[in-house]
Amino acid sequence: MRRKRKLPAGWINPGRRERLSTVWSQGKKIRRVFYAVAVITALTALAAFAAEDRPPDEIGPNSRVWVATSTDLAASNAQLQTRTALDPFAAPDQAVAAQPQRPPSRIEEVATGMNFWDGQTWASSEASFDVAADAFVANRLQYLASISFNLNTVSAVNVITRDGVNIHSTPVAIGLYDAASGASTIIAGITNCSGVMVNSNKVTFENAFQGISADLVYTIERGSFHQDAVIRQRLDPADYGFPRDTTRIQIFTEVYDTPAPEKIRRPLYVEEDEAIRNAKASPDVVDEVLGWGEFVLATGRAFDSQIDQSSTNATAPVPKELKTISGRTFIVESVDYSQIKVQLQALPEAAQQGASLKKAFQPAKSRSQYAAIPKASGKRQQAALSTPKAAVLLAKAAPEKRKGVTIDYIADVG
DSSP: OOOOOOOOTTOOOHHHHHHHHHHHHHHHHHHHHHHHHHHHHHHHHHHHHHHHTOOOSEEETTEEEEEEOHHHHHHHHGGGOOOOOSSTTSOTTOOOOOOOOOOOEEEEEEOTTOEEEOSSSEEEOOOOOEEOSSEEEEOSSSSEEEEESBSSBTTOEEEEOTTSOEEEEEEEEEEEEETTTOOEEEEEEEOOOBEEEEETTEEEETTOEESSOEEEEEEEETTEEEEEEEEOSOOOGGGGTOOTTTEEEEEEEEEESOOOOEEEEEEEEOOOOHHHHHHOSSOSEEEEEEEETTEEEOOEEEEETTSOOSGGGEEEEEOEEEEEETTEEEEEEEEEHHHHHHHHHTSOOOOHHHHHHHHHHOOOOBSSSSTTOOOOOBOHHHHHHTSOHHHHHTTTOOOOOOOOEEEEEEEEEO
């Protein structure tokens, strides 16, 4: 009598292996059919909407919804019948009964700030400026934005959110701060400057500061608001008597008659060496997320303005804090000079005009908490009268390709 040979542990009987292979193969076919049915269902619903070019059934501030009823999908039901048998091992040509009627399908498109309320209904948002009597105005978004023709005015930049919060501000200065000693100085102050709408959603103020060559650029999008300070000339803290390795470049934006925001403090860098902590006035880098209702200032970034503004081009984070100095309130953005040193050193030297401005401004190293921060010169209406109308007529002019380092202020709105 022949004895059955015992297979080693882990081996599978050849006959059993063949049966398992058959089951696995048929299972893969079933899964493919199920996936195909799901894809066809979605595509058919989309095709029904596209064919009718029908408006959405539901519209909200950040979404649009189409509902596909059984009537919409009736023409496609015949295509959704599968030849796969209810029995997974049945022959491929076995007949299959029609599928039961499905509940309505919903297709939803979602985006922050997609629509705005026009007084009667939700309409599609449009990120574009209009030219008003004394300002560039955007009123087809979930927020209202107004930027004076001349930034050297009190409340030159105004944003009103959907929940009724008013944020009035003016960028007023660029400064240096030594994190080791605590010394500070103001190296540039806001000056008279005229805005040019270089794109439908972008306004540029060239040479906006007295002291160094720097522009201010405002960009609106459906769900965000940007204020960018673009430094156009080579900047070295050593020229002002500040150390390169511990100095931070700061942008000061004054806010007026604005309610106190909600704050979330989060550290971007914490110095763990106790000796260094004790030796520095500001050993850590802390960012404050500031929220005025639906207007939320997130962490900014610094980057080379000649390269695209994608996240891969970000060279350094730009934390911010809300500070009260001499009874005035500022949003202070800071970036470590050492993190953007290469980009700043690649900029052109200051022109002769810029050098004379620097001399006229006379920055002074101080520990007095920025006592020399300049103020905007006057009221918005007064400044508008002296703004050349030709500046507005330059709207949509092609922006000049110039080198610069951008320090970006980003507000999410909505």
